[in-house]
Amino acid sequence: xxxxxNIAMGLQVAVxxxxxxxxxVGVLLGTLIGVLPGIGAVATMAMLLPITFHxxxxxxxxxxxxxxxxAQYGGSTTAILVNxxxxxxxxxxxxDGYAMAQNGRGGAALAIAAIGSFVAGTVATLLISVFGPxxxxxxxxxxxxxxxxxxxxxxxxxxxxxxxxxxxxxVMILFGMFLGLAGTDANSPMxxxxxxxxxxxxxxxxxxxxxxxxxxxxIMLNLEQKPREVxxxxxxxxxxxxxxxxxxxxxxLRGTLLGSVLGxxxxxxxxxxxxxxxxxxxxxxxxxxxxxxxAIAGVAAPESANNAxxxxxxxxxxxxxxxxxxxxxxxxxxxxxxxxVPGPQVMTEHATLxxxxxxxxxxxxxxxxxxxxxxxxxxxxxxxxxxRLLYPAIVFFCAIGIYSINNRALDVYLAVxxxxxxxxxxxxxxxxxxxxxxxxxxxxxEENFKRAMLLSGGDAQTFVERPISAGLLVAAALMLAAMAxxxxxxxxxxxxxxx
Amino acid sequence: xxxLRALAWRQDLLAGLFVLVLGLVCLAAVGDLEIGNATEMGxxxxxxxxxxxxxxxxxxxxxxxxxxxxxxxxxxxxxPVLVLSLAVLLFGTMVDRLGIVxxxxxxxxxxxxxxxxxxxxxxxxxxxxxxxxxxxVFVKGLGLAIPIWPR
Numbered sequence: 222x223x224x225x226x227n228i229a230m231g232l233q234v235a236v237x238x239x240x241x242x243x244x245x246v247g248v249l250l251g252t253l254i255g256v257l258p259g260i261g262a263v264a265t266m267a268m269l270l271p272i273t274f275h276x277x278x279x280x281x282x283x284x285x286x287x288x289x290x291x292a293q294y295g296g297s298t299t300a301i302l303v304n305x306x307x308x309x310x311x312x313x314x315x316x317d318g319y320a321m322a323q324n325g326r327g328g329a330a331l332a333i334a335a336i337g338s339f340v341a342g343t344v345a346t347l348l349i350s351v352f353g354p355x356x357x358x359x360x361x362x363x364x365x366x367x368x369x370x371x372x373x374x375x376x377x378x379x380x381x382x383x384x385x386x387x388x389x390x391x392v393m394i395l396f397g398m399f400l401g402l403a404g405t406d407a408n409s410p411m412x413x414x415x416x417x418x419x420x421x422x423x424x425x426x427x428x429x430x431x432x433x434x435x436x437x438x439x440i441m442l443n444l445e446q447k448p449r450e451v452x453x454x455x456x457x458x459x460x461x462x463x464x465x466x467x468x469x470x471x472x473x474l475r476g477t478l479l480g481s482v483l484g485x486x487x488x489x490x491x492x493x494x495x496x497x498x499x500x501x502x503x504x505x506x507x508x509x510x511x512x513x514x515x516a517i518a519g520v521a522a523p524e525s526a527n528n529a530x531x532x533x534x535x536x537x538x539x540x541x542x543x544x545x546x547x548x549x550x551x552x553x554x555x556x557x558x559x560x561x562v563p564g565p566q567v568m569t570e571h572a573t574l575x576x577x578x579x580x581x582x583x584x585x586x587x588x589x590x591x592x593x594x595x596x597x598x599x600x601x602x603x604x605x606x607x608x609r610l611l612y613p614a615i616v617f618f619c620a621i622g623i624y625s626i627n628n629r630a631l632d633v634y635l636a637v638x639x640x641x642x643x644x645x646x647x648x649x650x651x652x653x654x655x656x657x658x659x660x661x662x663x664x665x666x667e668e669n670f671k672r673a674m675l676l677s678g679g680d681a682q683t684f685v686e687r688p689i690s691a692g693l694l695v696a697a698a699l700m701l702a703a704m705a706x707x708x709x710x711x712x713x714x715x716x717x718x719x720x
Numbered sequence: 721x722x723x724l725r726a727l728a729w730r731q732d733l734l735a736g737l738f739v740l741v742l743g744l745v746c747l748a749a750v751g752d753l754e755i756g757n758a759t760e761m762g763x764x765x766x767x768x769x770x771x772x773x774x775x776x777x778x779x780x781x782x783x784x785x786x787x788x789x790x791x792x793x794x795x796x797x798x799x800p801v802l803v804l805s806l807a808v809l810l811f812g813t814m815v816d817r818l819g820i821v822x823x824x825x826x827x828x829x830x831x832x833x834x835x836x837x838x839x840x841x842x843x844x845x846x847x848x849x850x851x852x853x854x855x856x857v858f859v860k861g862l863g864l865a866i867p868i869w870p871r
Contacts, residue, residue, distance in 0.1 A: 272862050392739050392777050399746050399770045409763045414749045437804060444800035444835040609837040610846060616804065616831045617824060617850045620811040625864045633812030637805045644801055648794050649735040667766045679759035 224350060227576050231350075234577025235584045240280050247284035248585045251291020252592055255308050256299050256600045259443050259608065260436075260615055262292040262308065266551040267431035268622025270558065278559040279574045283581040285555050286535070289548050290342065290582065293528045294589045297334040298600050301520070302327055302453045310492050310527040313499040317512060317519030322454040324515045329461035331597055333469050333517055335590050337525035341477040342586035345532035348481050349539075349579055356540035357565035363541075365672035366683055370693040372543060372662045372669070377697040378486050379546075379658050381704055382493055390655040393646070397659025400425055402667060420631045427554050428626050429636040430660055431547065434653040436619040437640030440612050442647060453601045459594060461517075469521035472502050480526030484533035486545065494530030495523035532582060538563055539575060543662070547654060550661040728793035732785025740778030746771035800834045807831035819869040820859060824851040 234240060250269075254260050266285050273281035296308030301318035314334065321330040363371070380390040403414040404424025415421035461469070479501060480494035502522040503512045512519050535552070537545045542564030544550040553563045561571055568575045593600070623636045643653055677683035685691045727734060750771055753764025811827035828847045832838040855868045 272864070275863060388777070388781070389735070392774065392781075395770050395773050395777070396739075396742055396746075399767060399774070402767050402770075403749070406763050409754075411763070413753055413763045414746075414767055416749060437808065440834075441800050441804055444804075444837075445797045607837075609832075609835070609839065610842070612834075613828050613831045613838075613846050614850060616807060617828060617854070620808050620824075620827060621820075621854060621858055621864075621866075624812065624815055625858075625866065628816075628865060630812040630816060633808060637808050637812075640808075641801065641805060645738060648796060649738055650731060651735070670766070671761050674758055675760060679757065681758075 227572075228350060228580060230573060231576030231578075231580030232584075234279055234573050235283070235581040239277075240283050240577065240581060241584070243276065243280045243284040244287050244581050244585045245588055247287020248291035248294075248589050248592065251288040251293075252295035252298075252589065252600065253603070254288070255292035255295020255297075255311075256603055257295075257606075257611065258299060258305050258307050259439065259611065261439070262289050263431055263547045263551060264435040264439070264619070265292075266548065267428045267554075268436070268618050270428055270551065270554055271622065271625040273555055274558050278556070278561060278571070279577045281555055281559065282552065282574070282578050283585075285552060286578060286582060287585045290528060290531045290585065291589060293524075293531050294335065294338055294593050295600065296527075297338070297520075297524050298331060298593065298597060299604060301330045301334065302601055303604060310495055310531070311524075312492075313495040313523035313527075314520055316499070317514070317516050319454070320513065320515035321517065321520065326465075326515065326517075327454050328459040329465050330517070330520045332459055332461050332594060333465065333473075333521050334524040335593050337469065337473040337476065337521045338528040339586050339590050340473050341480060341525040341529035342532055342589075343583060344477045345481050345484070345529040346579055346583045346586075348533060349536055350576075353536060353540050353575075353579075354568060356536060357568045360541045360565040363689070364687075365669040365676065366687050366690045367693070368543075369666055369669040369673055370684055370690040370697075371541065372666050374693045374697040374700075375537075375543060375545060376655075376658065376662060377700050379655060381700050382486070386650070387704060389651050393651050393653075393655040394659035397656035397661075398663030398666070399659075400430070400656075401660040401663035406664075406667070408671070418631075420629065424664075425635060425660075426623075426626050426632055427550060427660070429623055429632050430639055430657060431551065432619050432623050433636040433639030434643040434657065435547070436615065437636065438643030438647065438653070440615055441640065441644050443608065444612065453604060459597075465517050468517050472498075472518040472522035473525045475501060475505075476522035476525035477529045480529030481533045483526070484530030485536050492527070495527040498522040498526030528586075539567055540565055542567075543665070547657045550657060553661070725793075728795070729789050730785065731790040731794050732788045733782055734794060736778050736780070736782025736785050738778070739774055739781060743771055743774030743776075743778050746774055803834040804831060807834070815866060817870065819867045819871065820854045821851045821868055822870065824854045 235244070250265065251262065254262065254265050266288050269285070273285065292308050293310060296306060296311035297314050297318065299305050299307030300311040300314040301322050304315050304319035306312040306315055318330045321327060376394055380387055380394065403421060405412045405422055412422035476498040479498050483494040483497055499519060499522055502518045503509050506512065506518060534545055534549055537543050538549045538552055542562070544553045556563050561567060620633065623632050626632055646653065673683055684694060750764055750767045753767065754762035755764045755768060756762030807827045807830040810830060811823045814826060815823035825847045828850050829843060832843045832846065858864050859866055859868055
């Protein structure tokens with residue numbers, strides 16, 4: 222019953238007054254930015270990163286994690302009542318959620334979304350505590366060869382799951398890796414790729430990348446469009462009928478399972494999970510024609526899936542030390558700020574932190590149900606804040622967030638440059654996410670690649686000779702090969718086009 | 721102008737050129753960093769490989785996409801891009817010496833020029849609220865080491 226004692230230890234940490242408070246702050250902020258379209262969890266967490274320096278490690282991670290899964294809840298509110306995805310992950314929910322709201326069942330849709338998210342959050346939290354230790358034990362056996370192959374598999378996954386062209390995703394990964402390599406590398410004392418700028422000796426700060434790409438670029442693009450009239454559908458009763466509850470039971474469970482699995486995949490996370498779950502329910506349903514017209518399964522499944530995926534995407538970071546998406550990269554950054562190296566040793570060396578964070582996710586999910594259901598009217602009011610008032614505030618948070626990492630102007634200039642680059646990228650059909658993944662994984666891959674080659678005396682065959690590594694590489698090759706099949710290609714295009 | 725307009729329809733060509741330029745800048749950044757060999761790689765080994773891959777990819781994209789015409793032209797709206805960049809740059813240059821209050825007021829005022837959805841009457845209020853927020857919450861409350869007033 223080690224599991225129970227671990228969870229008990231975690232709960233003790235999670236209910237410390239300070240941790241409860243910051244968990245609440247996190248989920249509140251998360252709900253807020255989740256409700257508001259135009260600002261996402263990555264940018265928010267990145268901006269707050271410098272502030273977390275002053276908090277104890279567990280508290281800061283608890284707050285940041287709260288922002289992430291809080292945003293999943295908030296995003297569904299906007300999706301259901303306004304037909305706008307407050308968060309990219311809630312795109313699938315707009316399809317049936319808004320239709321339900323128009324049919325006068327908006328309250329029920331919100332309630333089911335919250336219940337589904339809570340169930341998913343609970344199950345995913347349990348899954349992390351069950352499978353986490355095993356994964357970490359496996360990871361301890363990994364050498365540089367295995368780590369390199371694992372990260373390569375991760376990048377291939379993220380390419381396959383990227384929305385646009387595969388080739389463009391590869392290019393962005395390569396460029397991201399290059400940016401990640403700037404600064405001092407581990408084996409030589411001289412800074413590299415800095416054009417002689419001394420302040421760049423520590424490399425480009427991740428916050429500058431995240432705030433540039435997910436903050437500034439986003440505003441530049443938003444201001445090109447006419448501000449959208451936000452019209453919330455009025456809501457009558459909050460309680461779902463017995464019938465609706467019964468109909469949601471299966472979708473919630475299936476969504477949770479699918480989301481949990483997809484969340485672990487690199488580059489996957491919550492977005493893919495929600496679309497996958499929606500498609501699955503439509504396929505399984507005896508009345509697929511009701512989807513898009515207010516089928517409750519079309520709300521229950523993606524909402525459960527995105528919350529489960531949000532939660533299980535912590536597994537690769539906490540057990541392997543490999544962040545699987547931009548959010549997890551911010552979490553890795555937060556851990557590094559606190560002097561904790563992400564990886565399998567977190568669970569043993571910082572056991573209270575690990576289990577405290579896991580337990581706090583469950584506590585936070587409970588808070589979110591309370592926050593989101595009775596207070597839904599408040600969140601809808603918030604949506605009435607027009608973008609003309611909102612965007613100067615976002616610019617303000619971006620600017621302060623970047624500056625306060627190191628208190629120097631250079632980071633601000635870098636973020637502006639990256640924001641401009643991001644704008645051009647979007648205009649030319651490139652995506653930001655592969656770049657960010659390349660940026661994070663690049664230095665780790667180079668390091669492990671170099672070490673592996675040193676150990677094997679310059680023989681690249683070492684990557685296929687070691688069984689675990691070979692298995693990972695075969696998996697990567699199979700994924701790429703599958704992409705070439707016409708059927709898979711078509712399904713991928715269909716699954717991702719609605720974004 | 722006519723050339724630009726014709727180019728705007730060729731998204732693939734532009735994307736290829738964009739990547740090519742990125743690759744060339746990367747190559748310039750690598751300079752003459754030591755390459756080493758496969759067993760003992762120097763600091764320039766991987767970066768140089770990446771930069772050349774970018775150059776190759778960009779060239780390939782530009783060549784294969786040179787004749788393809790996109791469904792919609794690449795449209796760039798300069799005003800928000802330039803004005804927002806300026807606003808944030810100003811914040812960066814001012815905040816250290818002139819303090820956070822002035823920096824926030826100036827950058828917010830500039831940022832509100834980025835689009836004509838802003839209403840001029842509201843701008844002073846937005847500036848004041850954000851400046852107060854910066855000084856009270858971020859500096860006093862959260863203890864960021866940023867001066868409030870000019871020093």
